[in-house]
Amino acid sequence: MDRVYNYSAGPSCLPIEVLEEVQRELLNYKGKGFSILEMNHRTDDYYEINDDAMSMLKKLLNVKDDYEVIFMQGGGYSQFSTFPMNLATKNDLTLYTLTGNFSEKAYIEGKRLTNAKVITSSKETNFNFIPKITKNMVDQSAKYLHITVNNTAFGTCYNELPETGVVPLVGDMSSIILAKNYDINKFGLIYGGVQKNLGAAGVTFVVIKKNLINDKITDLIPSMNNYSVQLSKNSIFNTPPVFAVYIVDLMLHWVERQGGVAELSKIAIEKSNLLYDLIDNSKFYKGTAVREDRSPMNITFTTGSEDIDLKFVKEARENGMINLKGHKAAGGLRASLYNAMPMDGAKKLVEFMKKFEKDNEV
Numbered sequence: 001m002d003r004v005y006n007y008s009a010g011p012s013c014l015p016i017e018v019l020e021e022v023q024r025e026l027l028n029y030k031g032k033g034f035s036i037l038e039m040n041h042r043t044d045d046y047y048e049i050n051d052d053a054m055s056m057l058k059k060l061l062n063v064k065d066d067y068e069v070i071f072m073q074g075g076g077y078s079q080f081s082t083f084p085m086n087l088a089t090k091n092d093l094t095l096y097t098l099t100g101n102f103s104e105k106a107y108i109e110g111k112r113l114t115n116a117k118v119i120t121s122s123k124e125t126n127f128n129f130i131p132k133i134t135k136n137m138v139d140q141s142a143k144y145l146h147i148t149v150n151n152t153a154f155g156t157c158y159n160e161l162p163e164t165g166v167v168p169l170v171g172d173m174s175s176i177i178l179a180k181n182y183d184i185n186k187f188g189l190i191y192g193g194v195q196k197n198l199g200a201a202g203v204t205f206v207v208i209k210k211n212l213i214n215d216k217i218t219d220l221i222p223s224m225n226n227y228s229v230q231l232s233k234n235s236i237f238n239t240p241p242v243f244a245v246y247i248v249d250l251m252l253h254w255v256e257r258q259g260g261v262a263e264l265s266k267i268a269i270e271k272s273n274l275l276y277d278l279i280d281n282s283k284f285y286k287g288t289a290v291r292e293d294r295s296p297m298n299i300t301f302t303t304g305s306e307d308i309d310l311k312f313v314k315e316a317r318e319n320g321m322i323n324l325k326g327h328k329a330a331g332g333l334r335a336s337l338y339n340a341m342p343m344d345g346a347k348k349l350v351e352f353m354k355k356f357e358k359d360n361e362v
């Protein structure tokens with residue numbers, strides 16, 4: 001079977017160039033006579049990959065020298081409890097915004113560990129927009145304000161980062177890392193799984209401002225979750241996911257070859273606008289997020305009928321386009337157009353959508 005276009009929200013498609021590079025090197029990594037899958041993590045070969053991936057991520061994110069990169073495991077989900085443990089203690093005030101299922105999950109974990117308060121929410125309208133955050137909503141005694149920068153299930157993202165004063169901004173960037181031109185220096189910490197824009201499942205990135213590493217509270221944190229411990233061991237405290245870090249490194253070089261975040265942000269807007277323009281000009285499809293907060297990564301829409309949505313998913317699959325069903329928390333349809341999705345993938349989907357509309361409109 002030929003390769004299909006894969007609109008999965010994650011794990012997602014990878015660039016063919018990267019897959020071919022993995023294939024070429026799989027049996028014999030750089031002529032060393034063994035596979036990357038067989039590489040011991042306490043060797044110069046792995047240190048080189050690990051260090052390169054960290055410095056490439058810092059470079060592509062354009063963060064200043066007072067930021068550190070940590071590679072961890074457990075996905076975005078494990079960070080929902082890991083960052084509160086590291087940044088606050090039980091009685092500390094921490095702030096959350098609810099803009100989707102993942103921000104709710106982050107809040108639930110944060111509440112277990114800190115005095116967490118929700119400052120704003122779009123739950124009442126099924127998370128179809130990003131509520132504005134003004135500076136006077138951000139209690140200056142809080143240890144952090146958490147936002148989900150891109151809401152994978154509901155297809156919304158922050159176009160402007162909130163002004164938080166002295167309160168560090170913590171951002172879940174699982175589904176928008178290296179795909180939109182945010183100033184990462186405005187964050188105290190960002191995190192996410194790499195399996196959408198940055199590689200295959202297995203690595204969790206954390207980029208943290210050094211002054212947020214609080215030694216006073218670190219005794220209470222399990223070593224595996226402790227940013228200070230992980231940093232002191234250069235993210236090789238225990239056996240890291242060697243293969244997954246290697247793919248992150250290949251992906252970062254691919255991102256650089258595409259022109260970095262500046263170029264990929266532009267391409268993401270172009271690709272997503274192909275779909276949004278069609279949706280906006282159609283009576284058959286309805287976008288589910290408000291226009292000004294729409295995500296360039298996850299395009300959420302519906303035909304308004306559950307049965308027709310299912311038919312859409314089925315016929316798309318028969319035409320070589322897979323994973324278009326919406327997230328179970330949101331329903332409907334969703335096309336994820338991460339960095340590795342080629343422009344032709346967006347164009348092919350638009351052509352299919354036009355034909356499907358013609359064949360099914362009443």
Ligand SMILES: Cc1ncc(COP(=O)(O)O)c(C=O)c1O
Nearest residue numbers: 075076077102152172174175193
């Ligand atoms: C925005 C966001 N945060 C967190 C998660 C959970 O991440 P993981 O599955 O890596 O634990 C996801 C997963 O899709 C996500 O989209």
